[in-house]
Amino acid sequence: MTTHAPQHQRTRRLLGLALIGLASGLAAPTQAQDKYPSRTIKVIVPFPAGTAPDVMARFWGERLGKALGQSVIVDNKPGASTIVGTQQFVAAPADGYTFLYTASGTVSINPFAYKKLPYQVADLVPVIQTLSIPLVITVASGSPYKALPDLIKDAKDNPGKLSYASYGVATAPHVSMAYFANSANIALNHVPYRDGGLNDIVGGTVNTAFSPIADVLQFIRTGRVRALAVSSKQRLDSLPQVPTVAESFPGFEGDSWHGVFALKGTPQAAIDMVAAASQKIVASDEYKKYLASMGLVPIGGTQEQFASVLLSDSKRWVNVVKNNHITLD
Missing domain, CATH: 3.40.190.150 (Bordetella uptake gene, domain 1)
Incomplete structure (x- = not known):
């Protein structure tokens, strides 16, 4: 090529x-x-x-x-x-x-x-x-975002002000969140981390992330972060209460x-x-x-x-x- x-x-x-x-x-x-x-x-x-x-x-x-x-x-x-x-x-x-x-x-x-x-x-x-x-859109447990529409609304009210963490440019968490932002017609600020930035998500330094489930599952189960949506076509056995992004944006898969x-x-x-x-x-x-x-x-x-x-x-x-x-x- x-x-x-x-x-x-x-x-x-x-x-x-x-x-x-x-x-x-x-x-x-x-x-x-x-x-x-x-x-x-x-x-x-x-x-x-x-x-x-x-x-x-x-x-x-x-x-x-x-x-x-x-x-x-x-x-x-x-x-x-x-x-x-x-x-x-x-x-x-x-x-x-x-x-x-x-x-x-x-x-x-x-x-x-x-x-x-x-x-x-x-x-x-x-x-x-x-x-x-599966990737999971997560926010800090103290975040005002209780569900995915809350995050989308705030992002539309404050274009480019909300930040999200990833493992770096062109990693799966980066491109999946970019895909979600395109689907929702919102602008988010990308903050790449070598370690995925989970500590800063827990602490609220960054607003959100689309994190690999293995990274965040225990944090979700212990209440340190809140899961808003998953990237899979169907809901997950491990997080049955968490909706898919596709429930809001049909066809989404990440x-x-x-x-x-x-x-x-x-x-x-x-x-x-x-x-x-x-x-x-x-x-x-x-x-x-x-x-x-x-x-x-x-x-x-x-x-x-x-x-x-x-x-x-x-x-x-x-x-x-x-x-x-x-x-x-």
């Missing part, structure tokens, strides 16, 4: 990359090889140790190793909005012994927020979507997700084996219980279903990024 292509051409080309990547993966020949897997599998996680993608990748990877009869090691390669690790992943051999475990921004936001990337989304073959991460990718050219037999083992892990009661404690939602499904998610994500976020002039260049 070049920096000179018109926006509409870039958009049209990028929207097809998820399905191109899938088709490329499905077309890869099953080469004669030793019984797969015959050695250690490496999973690159482009996030720091201890973060949610790292924790979930290790949980999944340990069980994948048991299912396949080989050790699975997690290799953390954080930096530059997941670009560092993803670049290392695409440089690896496409032999079925290196996979990428990442979050939605790598394929659904970065291609639109950067004019040029050192990786192509078409090089990433979707294997399985492991989970969905969840993030985690997923596993193979490299284009990886033997399909290897992809199929990892996908099948992963589906059993995601469908297990152990996995569901572990995710429920954090408010996360197990997904699973086929390669094609994951590719469809990538495509719908791209169609949504390319417009949000463009309309709000979100850039990381």
Whole structure:
């Protein structure tokens, strides 16, 4: 992708990359090889140790190793909005012994927020979507906003005066809140934080945030913050009393997700084996219980279903990024 292509051409080309990547993966020949897997599998996680993608990748990877009869090691390669690790992943051999475990921004936001990337989304073959991460619009427990319409009304009465925290420019909490503000026709002031700014939300220094549920669920349950709405299509089992944004703005959806990718050219037999083992892990009661404690939602499904998610994500976020002039260049 070049920096000179018109926006509409870039958009049209990028929207097809998820399905191109899938088709490329499905077309890869099953080469004669030793019984797969015959050695250690490496999973690159482009996030720091201890973060949610790292924790979930290790949980999944340990069980994948048991299912396949080989050790699975997690290799953390954080930096530059997941670009560092993803670049290392695409440089690896496409032999079925290196996979990428990442979050939605790598394929659904970065291609639109950067004019040029050192990786192509078409090089990433979707294997399985492991989970969905609902985001929650929260305010301090002492906030005057008791429900979403209160926040919207104040924002309309005081354009640009209300602030919201995020993990930084072009992160899921940033683009989801920008999408909400566009939907509600309000102007909000973005305040990026390295740590998501939760302490300042609790303290009322910033007015609100669209935070990943794992960050705020315990704060909601203990009354330190108030939940106004969730980003999912349906209400959540973990927060059944909290309405969806879509109840006010039909069609709204802003969840993030985690997923596993193979490299284009990886033997399909290897992809199929990892996908099948992963589906059993995601469908297990152990996995569901572990995710429920954090408010996360197990997904699973086929390669094609994951590719469809990538495509719908791209169609949504390319417009949000463009309309709000979100850039990381």
